[in-house]
């Protein structure tokens with residue numbers, strides 16, 4: 001198959017409520033959508049998960065636009081593609097910029113599945129009919145606010161609660177949650193806010209039965225994560241540290257974690273995500289699918305990936321209505337009792353809502 005036309009769009013959508021992490025607060029979500037049309041008039045969609053500031057990784061919406069426009073789209077358009085795995089080879093001469101790579105690679109996967117008449121789930125080799133999801137809860141003004149949110153999400157059936165922590169919003173918060181919800185499946189995500197000097201804090205957390213602590217230390221610090229994991233019983237889950245299969249291999253060999261959060265954008269696409277999944281499975285490291293506050297296209301890709309067998313733990317793919325007044329796909333992603341039904345239609349299995357896409361687009365360029 002060949003891609004003969006690509007439309008790149010820059011969208012801006014307002015989130016229903018602001019989302020706060022150890023790095024700061026997000027309210028407006030800017031992101032890119034890539035629409036790739038084949039010779040046979042099939043259309044594949046990809047979404048960039050880069051944010052408008054480089055706090056999570058070094059990439060931003062603007063660096064992604066630049067990489068896609070000047071390097072990646074010219075390299076892929078009009079090339080004969082037999083399989084989406086080729087995209088990472090074609091782009092391998094471009095260093096890093098994983099989220100930009102993933103945007104175009106994701107569109108090629110969707111397109112490939114549509115050309116074959118397969119769901120993206122099938123094309124990837126997944127076979128779940130439904131997936132389990134949890135919810136990621138940002139830092140709140142008060143512990144009472146947080147407890148109320150947990151109340152609501154528990155009632156909605158989300159399979160586990162993830163709370164963001166940072167220095168000053170950590171042990172006390174976990175202790176209070178456990179006082180009110182002794183049994184709720186609970187985990188904490190620090191987004192790299194700590195160092196090994198905080199080892200006593202993490203030892204104290206061991207008594208609260210957390211499913212895991214996500215990314216307590218710096219993104220480039222696999223060695224210190226290994227040291228920390230030796231000292232605590234709570235499993236460490238790595239997020240920001242894992243950008244590739246090789247990172248995952250290093251982390252597993254050094255015993256820096258017991259669980260890995262896979263985000264398609266962070267690792268450069270679905271092909272690499274699947275390789276990491278397979279490596280983790282061989283090494284008995286359970287994985288789950290992380291979230292980047294995606295709009296519907298990115299959310300659909302996450303659902304398909306999560307159908308692979310070693311996605312054992314609930315992911316962060318909450319329902320569309322948790323984030324948006326109106327999402328950009330139909331049907332929207334719906335969570336019922338903590339489950340999302342996996343669509344069986346060709347490709348990502350959701351249709352773009354062109355009306356809302358146009359409404360939220362602030363810049364657009366067509367390449368052919």
Ligand SMILES: O=C(O)CCC(=O)c1ccccc1C(=O)O
Pocket residue numbers: 056136189191239290291292293294316317318
């Ligand atoms: O609801 C979601 O999409 C996941 C929210 C989340 O935890 C998150 C959101 C933005 C950036 C990083 C993270 C993270 O997993 O660390």
Ligand SMILES: [Mg+2]
Pocket residue numbers: 189191214215239240261290
């Ligand atoms: Mg995280």
